[in-house]
Amino acid sequence: MKFKNQLQWIFCLFCFTTEICAQKQIALTFDDAPRPSTSLSSQQRTDGLLQALQSSGVEQVMFFVTTKHLNAETKPILNQYAEAGHLIGNHSDQHQWLQQTQLAVYQQDFLKTHEHIKSYKTFKPMFRFPYLDEGRDQLKSQGMMEFLKTHHYQNAYVTVDNYDWYLDKLYQDALKTKQNVNLLQLKKLYVEVLWQAIAFSDQIAMQYLGRSPKHILLLHDNDLAALFVDDLVDHLRAQGWEIISPLEAYHDPIAKQEPKTLFKGQGRVAALARDAGANPRDLVHVAEDEEQLAKMFKEYQVISEPSQAMPEWFKQEMQNQVGTWQASNAEFQSEAEPFSAYRIEWTWGLGQQSVNGRLFAIHNDQPTGNFWTFKQYWDPAQGQARLIQMGHGGRIGDGFIHPVNEQQLETIQTFSAPGVDAYSERHLNHMTDQGLVTTSFKLDAYGDWQPQRSYLWVKQTPAE
Structure with a gap:
């Protein structure tokens, strides 16, 4: 059998242009x-x-x-x-x-x-x-x-x-x-x-x-x-x-x-x-x-099996997040939405195992009250990075964060509130030289994610 295989191999050296x-x-x-x-x-x-x-x-x-x-x-x-x-x-x-x-x-x-x-x-x-x-x-x-x-x-x-x-x-x-x-x-x-x-x-x-x-x-x-x-x-x-x-x-x-x-x-x-x-x-x-x-x-x-340990990418993400970020709202500013900018402040939680955040607006150069508060942490039971946020009227959003690739993070959350049907939202975050670009998505009637708004968030220095 070995000799036969050698003959076939030698034969193919001479017939590589043939059908065989x-x-x-x-x-x-x-x-x-x-x-x-x-x-x-x-x-x-x-x-x-x-x-x-x-x-x-x-x-x-x-x-x-x-x-x-x-x-x-x-x-x-x-x-x-x-x-x-x-x-x-x-x-x-x-x-x-x-x-x-x-x-x-x-x-x-x-x-x-x-x-x-x-x-x-x-x-x-x-x-x-x-x-x-x-x-x-x-x-x-x-x-x-x-x-x-x-x-x-x-x-x-x-x-x-x-x-x-x-x-x-x-x-x-x-x-x-x-x-x-x-x-x-x-x-x-x-x-x-x-x-x-x-x-x-x-x-x-x-x-x-x-x-x-x-x-x-x-x-x-x-x-x-x-x-x-x-x-x-x-x-x-x-x-x-x-x-x-x-x-x-x-x-x-x-x-x-x-x-x-x-x-x-x-x-x-x-x-x-x-x-x-x-x-x-x-x-x-x-x-x-x-x-x-x-x-x-x-x-x-x-x-x-879900990882019990917090991965390095999420540790780095929280480290980068801590601080104050601001995004211009000029593109969407209106009589119903008079805010010139939005801000998010992120601070470390206990033992630097989580981060806490709050989102508010800037109106007439003054900060408004909080629109949302956030808690972001590693959920060992799920083996995933979790984001929970709470807003006015009992609104709660809960979901998970995962890396899409080396440049992008995706968050998908389910939102609920008393008397309101639950719905899902998706966010893509992409870091650029100018700052953090975030894009929100909502599901259409076909079940496809449709882009809503994009913002460029710039990290503020302490003096700002």
Whole structure:
């Protein structure tokens, strides 16, 4: 066996330009774009994802748009995709199963999305079936295929299926329940699961098609992609793979090999393997198994026990905070809000294990009474930095602070008051050379964070 492997290695030195030893290629595609806000806002996710693609040298991917997600916040994201040179495809409006929907209704849903996206400069007439469901009825399936041809569309099949959406769900659920997430372990899990899914699909292709096609990876526009897609790209290249444009991938001969099976929910390679006699059970990878992914989520120790000790970043944050900060209110000053500025004073609590604050206004060069009082401390039971604030009328805000990155801190609090429905607010803090920039957000009717006000807070010297 060792001698045989050596011969194969030597053979590849002389045939690297042939089909057998050619560099394997794969294109990246993202479904359900642009998704609503989750732990990251839609805009944060988009900025992070596009930056990750750019920094890793991926020149072109394809975003398949689900237009029910479009609103005032997310619609401009389509322009960002186009301006970055990425392709825009059709993923329907309501994201329905073809097998469960009347054909005429399904086609009208398709056309609704087409009208929304056809004017973007990087639009391509390609349709990604939601759930990869091309129908389980021959007449309905064929009817939709003919409909696509009539509208000059191509079926945007995939060759590598996986449940990256389920990994993201596990991540979001952990955050919602205030669990500690080890992002390093999560990155390892994400990259490993997707890499194994790719290798598995390529192995099936080699076995049943006799070659490695230009692969098309199914991903979703989710937080994990924004966080780790560059790490995935690095890993693929380290394994000898080339990242190509979806346009190049969809010119592979497999694009003209229409599977006979009606079950295509695992992608084209698996469907063609079924046609070739493969046992369906042999075509299911762990990346398509929710139970196995949940097990791996635990095995990789993505969730860690809350830290009892106060972390250094929070100690430093409190140290920097102590003092008096002032922000001009000139942009928002009005008859109803006559204040020229706002001030926050932060002082150390007992034993320098917490900070106490008060927020008040400056009116006619005089300080007003307190609007809010604050207490910020490390909650060992939760393993998180906590912020509690109290205001007039029994108003209370309670929530947690965590670092978004090295420059930003995020605070999300729930506010309540007698006779008032509870509501949530979010704040992002970013230190600049000029001072501390804070931006407040509120949830809109779609559940997305919408920016409200931004202030530049400048730390005052004792003389001020």
